[in-house]
Amino acid sequence: MGYPIYLDGFASLPLAPEAKEAMLSAWMNPGNAGSPNLAGEQAARTIADGRQDVANLIGASPAEITFTSGATEANNLAILGAARAARRDAPNRNRIIVSAVEHKAVLEPALALRSEGFEVAIVPVDTCGRLDMNAFAKLVDEDLLLASVMLVNNETGVVQPVAEAAALAHQSGALFHTDAAQAAGKIEIDVFDLDVDYLTLSAHKCYGPMGIGALYVSAGAPKPSPLVLGGGQQGGMRPGTEPVALIAGFGAAAKVAKDRLAHDGAHCKSLIDLLVQSLQLRQLRFRQVTGDASTVPGSASLQLLGVDADELCARIAPQVSLSTGSACTSGQIKSSHVLESIGLSDLEARGVIRILCNRYQDREEILAAAAYIAEAYALSHLATGEVPQ
Template identity: 35%
Template sequence: MDNAATTPVKKEVLDEMLPYFTEKYGNPSSIYRLGREGKAAIDDSRNKVANAIGANPKEIYFTSGGSEADNWAIKGVAFANKKKGNHIITSKVEHHGILHTCEYLERNGFDVTYLDVDENGIVDLKELEEAITDKTILISIMFANNEIGTIQPVKEIGEIAKKNGVFFHTDGVQAVGKIEIDVDDLNIDMLSMSAHKIYGPKGIGALYIRKGVKIHPHIHGGAQEKNRRAGTENVPSIVGFAKAIEMACENIDEHNKKLIKLRDKLIKDIANNISHVKLNGHPEKRLSNNVNFSFEFIEGEALLLSLDMVGVAGSSGSACTSGSLDPSHVLLSIGLPHEIAHGSLRLSLGDFNTEEEVDYVVENLITIVDRLRKMSPLYENVKEDK
């Protein structure tokens, strides 16, 4: 139940990758047959990724994943356009791949505006437009939030950016394969993608860069990726990524229909059977597979460990498991107090989850929450007040 963190590689994807480890292993820069086979595989993969988002294949650049794509988009545009301006706009609920990159740029002479979001995690379009100055060079707002599943008004954000002559980047890591995307229709200039969120291999992703975007090369060295990202290409993973995105986008409606049914059942069953809970994220404008609840009077880490003991993998709104005592920046940004944000749980569904598994999770959640709350003096006080 943690498919937003990662997904298994589907058999069809693995089968597509295997020949490029042993049989067609040539360096794509080599001119002999083995090399040409690798080059042809990359070209074919670039076409598939481009088709999935309505782009031109020449606008697709392969990376090691979403974080690298985010870093390249932000830093690359910032340093390439610093003579025009030094102002960047983003939001407070972005992935750390964006936030930490923006913090780095702030230490290097750039100004960054971090937009607030409402209680559902959506940016205010009026505030966005008012934040634009004659020094603004880039807007970066994520497509869909990785924690609470909220989908941003991407098309409207793109229109604002285009009208004001500002580049627009969106972190689409959670959205690709779950939402139909046409970069031209949505006015997107750059889009980050990652394979392992859509049943592809880890360590491979891509950055869509619209033709005409002024951006610095990311890695210097060889001539790979049109002289913008040096290094011998990871052919097997590129092929796997292409197969994964092709499969995800071919069956996107079918995937979503199943996932929405399971998601809504999970939300309903938790809300109906456990008291003092709050659904985080927009109730309708949310990813088809995302469920995020805050459970009052409970620590998220204890909830996660208890679920793990019964074979359920989830993610907490608390960052305790990553060595920090601070609750999620996303949950704090939507207005949750620290004590409630600490008791949050994200369950994210995937293609292989079943209705029986949803029932199993809810059944165990009821028992676990009851047991943990019996240890909470705060909960005992609430019961006595009632």
């Protein structure tokens, strides 16, 4: 068992050994996939194999996969690029709708479209973090151009009703995007079952390398306008020399994730159940922020009562890696927009920790983490001086 025990899987997951091996092998070839020589052909084959494995993970065709520098770029390409391209074909549609709990990589591009004349509406969620389908349905009409609802939230792990939302959007003739960065490798994804036009992926959220992501663009959907110009790679939608080794690592991670999906899900669920039970036995006072909402296996968003989560995390930093529900903005501690959206006050959000276990952990690690968290909980307190009992 190594330290610190890593429970910050929503931020990034460990690199799969298979992905590391694939990248090391690819790095041995200096070829550029655009070069008409043997080294270039080998690089092109590596890219094709990686694209096939990523496509297989979500039930897509390789031709529908465009590699990007990560989920942030893929989300920007989906929101900005797709909205601009689609409006050329449907000039009377100008509404974009997104959920209140989207990642900033979706929210900020959507809001930026207001300066281009788009109407942008934000759909609320309930107190468990689930999309308010009634509010969503009221915004779906002939003015809607594009809707975006994430498949899994990056702070709470809540699984959203994407298939239902996509069906509603399509009934009005609109397009639909989902950010599936936190879903890949954790739950099954099938783009045909979801019936989405665009879908975002991130390699390092499914045991692949950082610095590589992908955008699925359905064969029947408008091709997003490129955000970057200067090359013909990937059909011109995302020009630039492809990072062969990163694509190889992404593909290898995707293949393993697909093969191990059921096993990993059961294993990670058992670990988070053990952690929660252990914290309860140690008499920590907390509540699960997500209530009865469906969440990805291995995840938990816990509001520790009477404790400042940032202080707790600082106490156990050498032993356990955790994330909290707050962030420092302009020198002030502010709760995340996700926790605000589900109704938590700044004070309540300051007690929230987010946890995601991973496939490489065992019961010994989880029990040790619970012990460290419980010890820190007993020592931590809010500014009021309250000491947990």
